[in-house]
Amino acid sequence: MSGPPRTDQQREAVRDPGRDVFLRAGAGTGKTTVLVDRFCSAAVDPDVGVERILAFTFTERAADQLRRRVRAELARRGSQATDPDEAEMMREAEEKTERAWISTIHGFCRRVLASHPTAAGIDPRFRVLDEPEADRLAERAFDAALDDLVSSGDPEALELAASNWRRSLLEMTRSAYDELRSQGRASPELPEPPAADTAARIAELVAAAEAAAGPCSEGRQTPKAIANLERIATAAQLDPGAEAAMELLEQLAGLKLDGGGQSFEADEGVAYKRALERARGAVAAVAMREAYQQLRKLVAAFGERYESLKGDRSALDFEDLQLEAVALLRGNDRLRERYREQFRHLMVDEFQDTNALQLSLVEALRGPDTRLFVVGDEFQSIYGFRHADVDVYRREHARFAEGGEPNGVALPLTGNFRSAPEIVAATNAMGSGLLPGFEPLAAGVSEPAPGTGDPVVELALVTEDRAGWEDGTVGLPLLPDDPSPAHKIAEARVLAARMRELAATGEDPAEMVVLLRAFTHVAAYERALSDAGLDPYVVGGRGFWSQQQIEDMRALLAVIANPLDDEALFGALASPAGGAVLPDTLWLLRRAAASPPREEGRKERANHVWPLLRDLLAEGAPTPGNGFADRAELIPDDERARLDGFTRIVGGLRSSGAEGGLESLVERAATAFGYDLATLVRDQGRERWANIRKLMRLAREFESREGPDLGAFVEYLGTRAASRDREAEAATRAEGHAGVRLMTVHAAKGLEFGIVAVPDLGRKLQLGWVSLRVEAGEERPDGTETARVGVQLGRLGRPSERLGDYEELKELAADRGAEEEARLVYVAATRAERRLLLSGTFNPKSLKKDPLARRPMAVQIIRTLLDGDPSTRVLDVPAASADAPAGRVDVRLIEPAPGIGAELTPSAAPVAAEPAPDASSPPLGRPDPPPALAGGLSYSALSGFERCGF
Ligand SMILES: Nc1ncnc2c1ncn2[C@@H]1O[C@H](COP(=O)(O)OP(=O)(O)O)[C@@H](O)[C@H]1O
Ligand SMILES: [Mg+2]
The missing domain is CATH 1.10.486.10 (PCRA; domain 4)
Incomplete structure (x- = not known):
């Protein structure tokens, strides 16, 4: 073996190519490194060879990188081989790597379909729609479907169309359709109307009302409190046998509590509110059954229209690639056997970001002689918004760990080789505080003990004192039309000033990246960095x-x-x-x-x-x-x-x-x-x-x-x-660019950088609000399914109602969203090799409020990592486990004060080294203004510009 010496854990993971391995390991522990090792060993095994290995990566970029890493590793092994035959074998394998089956799952599916279009029943000249194109077709399909529905003349259909916004119906239809397809349903249908035991729900409400009456009457008898108590009393009198019709729904709507003070926030009051929601959901599911049926028709009609629009164009969207390939492999025994026989090894990197449909593809391709090697880290699952399902990863891991795979083992890697020990200490502390079930990492790299030199992890906290920051004496350079509030601008300036200091001490701006969750405030960062002479470059997104x-x-x-x-x-x-x-x-x-x-x-x-x-x-x-x-x-x-x-x-x-x-x-x-x-x-x-x-x-x-x-x-x-690009291209280094790069966390997946800034931790969490939720259920013995569904539907002239399990499913989705937000911060912070700069704004008042979940990450970090104390100091971070490193975090609290804005705004002398002049594209000179701007010079005179590289 060559390259850095592998650890025992790493060697164990690749020791026996005859085992199926589920490698669960944290950030920077060498998952991809080990996958490359396993690939290379199989590639030179005379019984296997490059063409009999199939490796899946998450992005095209990662596929390219994997191919390069495999080639480099084979070259290294070849150069170290003493036996000329062995060296020759390595060289041959290296050559074949060019044509190796290393790709994204989508890319593989496309290749399979293109090879067997007749068997798959698709047009051999099929074309793959990019995302914006697919969105556009889907919107057309939706409008046609809505037209169909309305022109049926059915009064219920008219009511649905009239009492809900088009946009909202469109979003419901598409989100349900996409979700169901990602679970492998080729022709998605909304589940049957939710079955609702209204009598039981009302009885529960009656019981909750009886229990709440006493405790809730203990507070002050304000008019609001008195009104609430009357509602609770009315609820206690409800008849569980009442017909679940609109009148009852109307009545329940009137029983909702409105404020009333502390006594209604205690357990009994909260239980009453929950019981009321559930009762309303159940009654609405019955009373508004017809509206829901119309929605089902709409989704079905949308599906048909969308299929036919794609059919007219011989087009497939991304999801079709997977659905069609899985259907082909499942339905065609001969073909499936051929692929199963061909692939001796099946490897999947970043397995935490797969979903049920992708897992079924892996299963279809896996024969008795196909060895599986999957690697992933559940704390780095960040593609839920594209229907990645971290539960797939968890279930599969449990299956391996509990002996569900006769030939399989679940193995760990726990040493982080990417980051300096102090960074590992800080990301461990963040992970332990923010991610349920987090397992701390050990430091793979040994470095000077903490306590020597400056802390390499910094946390800058800016108070959300908007008026304070806007005050003229502070001297923050605010633009009249700036979309970002003053405290966000202050935060961007703090970061830029710090990066400038680092550059002045000899750090290369090209090794610094700013990782953002979203580009909402990117302009503020761009401007601050540019004013600091750091020549920012926004990768993807704002292309x-x-x-x-x-x-x-x-x-x-x-x-x-x-x-x-x-x-x-x-x-x-x-x-x-x-x-x-x-x-x-x-x-x-x-x-x-x-x-x-x-x-x-x-x-x-x-x-x-x-x-x-x-x-x-x-x-x-x-x-x-x-x-x-x-x-x-x-x-x-x-x-x-x-x-x-x-x-x-x-x-x-x-x-x-x-x-x-x-x-x-x-x-x-x-x-x-x-x-x-x-x-x-x-x-x-x-x-x-x-x-x-x-x-x-x-x-x-x-x-x-x-x-x-x-x-x-x-x-x-x-x-x-x-729309955003499907795969924001994260050039590892924008060509010829010497400045600081800004990119999204998603674009930085799997990459590593010298100095990483993770700012904007004060932003509100994105918890994904949709008015229709479907959740796949368990399969019953008779083959039907217990899917859950919840939807919020408008009604003419009345408040909208939430049918079925809407409230619960919404909470579930919000919890998942909050977890994913925390994982995003973790992914971002673990990209850092030498230095980590965290920052965020926070509202000092929010530090005391409970509960903690769903608060901005900055608040969560202050509460967990800093014990609720945001004041300036060097904080010692204890080791998170016996073999994990200890570290320090330099905490800085920044509040508005006279003159501080000017301090944060250095004069814009460039500190970045001038990029070397490139002969093929001379520096841009401003062309002389043409003689007459208002016309006279034709475009053809400018045809010289055609030779540009775009
Ligand atoms: N045993 C090792 N010794 C030293 N460095 C290692 C070792 N294993 C991996 N690395 C390095 O650690 C970094 C992270 O490895 P990588 O395989 O990308 O991790 P992961 O896929 O788990 O995030 C890489 O720079 C890699 O070269
Ligand atoms: Mg990796």
């Missing part, structure tokens, strides 16, 4: 689709497609693409387009702006009766000229339409408005223009798939901009 030029062009194209789209019209007019019309002018336009109120005292009615613009152009003034001519006259002449130009050009482009294709239309739109020139003269103009070139290429590709439909293309751009 191409959120570039200003793409937004501008989308607005422009949307106006060309439909000038009555006011939002797009205003966006286009305000952008440089539409002549950068001033906000005042836009306001005047809006007011001028309004029609006068028909009655005294009523408001003006807003009209579309486009007809007014057209009139201004044709008549020089609005037609009487079409808006307020006098207001339009307030628009200054030069602005009027801009509007005039804009309207003419849009008119021209509309009349020629998409002739010559969408690509050419995008180009004409960009050039006709002079946007090309306006873009090029700006800072980094060539990069900006390259984005538009890329948009043209996308327009061409779109047209080849969907035809020259401008409206559809605009819609497509909208969904792309709104």
Whole structure:
């Protein structure tokens, strides 16, 4: 064996290739390293060989990395071999690695389907929809399904459609559909209406009310308390035999407690509230059964419509790849046997992020002679929002550990080789405080004992004193339109200032990363780092689709497609693409387009702006009766000229339409408005223009798939901009970039970095709110299932009701969401090798409130790690277990004070080393402004820019 000497635990994990191994191990303990070892040994085994190993990774990037690591390991083994035959074998295996079966599960499924389309019953030329495309089709399918439902004329259907928002029905339908498909159901159906024993639930409510009456009457008799006690008394009189109809539901709704003071928060009061919720859920399930049945029809109709839209395009979405591949392998004995015979080894990395459907694929591929090797860490499961199910991992682990696999063992790895011991100590302490059942890691790397040198783990806590931070004397550089509150900006500045200090002591900014849960406040971090001279670079997420030029062009194209789209019209007019019309002018336009109120005292009615613009152009003034001519006259002449130009050009482009294709239309739109020139003269103009070139290429590709439909293309751009990339590319180092990188925690999965910052720990947890929840149940002996379902449905003119198990399922989902948030922090912190910078804002008042769960992570950390005390000090962190290291955390409390904002805002001299000049792309010079901005220079004069790399 080569590379770093393996530990006993690591050697044990790969000792016997004849065993099935479930390796449960923490962050940085060498799971992937060991998987590579096992792969390489099998690759040079004459009975196996590279082509008979199948390895699954979680992302394409991880697959590439695994392939590289395997190749490097084989090369090392080859160079150390003394026997020339052995060396030759290593070399051959290394060569074959190029074609090895190392891929994501999706990638593998695609390969299987492409090899056997006839057997799978799919079009051999099938195409895989990317996520935004699939979203768009799904939305179309939903609208068609809703139409079907409504046009049935069934009054219940009409009531459902009328009493719930379209958006809400869409979300319910899709979330249920996706969830059920991830469990392996190819044609998802909502479960039968929840069976509800209303009599039993009412009886429970009566009992709870009787029990609560006494204890709840002990508090002060305020009017609210008296009203509550009356409700409880009424509930105690309910008849469990009452018919579960709307009247009863109505009555139960009136029994909900409203405030009333402490005495209602005690156990009996809480038990009453729970019993009332359950009774309401049960009665609603019966009384609103018909509404639920309509919802089931909607989901079924959606499924059919979606299937047929995909069918028309010979398209499969990501989930189809898995569903179809599993169906193929299950249904076709010959094929299944072939794959089972082919693969002697099946390996799965990051197993904690698989779901039931993916497990069934693994099972289908696993024959009696296929050896399984799965590795994972349940505390790093962070893909619940994509239906990863950590319970699959837990169940499988338990099966291995309890001897459920005749040939299998469950093994641990406990030494962390990635992080400095003080970091291991801190992440152990966080894990123990935040993650139920957490197992601490030992330090694999030995380093100077803690206590020598500066602490390498820091925790900066910024008080959520918004007014304090906004105070002028503090000197925080706030922008008038900043979307982030002042304390978040202060936090970003604290981090940037600290990173700058580190850079000044010789740390390389390119080794620093900022890992964020979400990009909500990314602009604040970007600005703070940029002001600190640290040249930030946002990886993924804010890529191409959120570039200003793409937004501008989308607005422009949307106006060309439909000038009555006011939002797009205003966006286009305000952008440089539409002549950068001033906000005042836009306001005047809006007011001028309004029609006068028909009655005294009523408001003006807003009209579309486009007809007014057209009139201004044709008549020089609005037609009487079409808006307020006098207001339009307030628009200054030069602005009027801009509007005039804009309207003419849009008119021209509309009349020629998409002739010559969408690509050419995008180009004409960009050039006709002079946007090309306006873009090029700006800072980094060539990069900006390259984005538009890329948009043209996308327009061409779109047209080849969907035809020259401008409206559809605009819609497509909208969904792309709104959705995140499936796999945010986390370039290990953005090419040629020497500054600090910002990325999401998800994008950093499996990677490691020298200095890691995990800020924004004060954000509210995302617990995922959906109004429909389905939960797979156990299978009954007769083959039916005990699925659970809960849904919140609106009713015309009344408050919405929660049917079935909604309350319980919602709580369950919120608990899972909270656990996943804690795991995200753990994943982020365990990426650090040498230094870890934690930070967050917190509200001092929230430190005392119970319960702890679901509070922001910063609060949870203060309460568990710091014993509730956020004050500045160096905190000793004891070892979390006998073989775990001890460490220290440098805690810093930062409150607003005069001048502190200025201290945190260093002058922006770059500290990052200048990147080496690259001959192939000379540094960007600002091009000379063209002689006439307003036209005269055609796009073709700029064709030199075509040669850009995009
Ligand atoms: N026995 C070992 N000795 C020294 N370093 C190791 C050892 N095993 C793994 N490493 C290193 O520890 C880091 C984490 O390993 P990796 O396999 O990526 O862990 P995991 O997949 O468990 O997160 C890597 O940099 C790896 O090279
Ligand atoms: Mg790994």
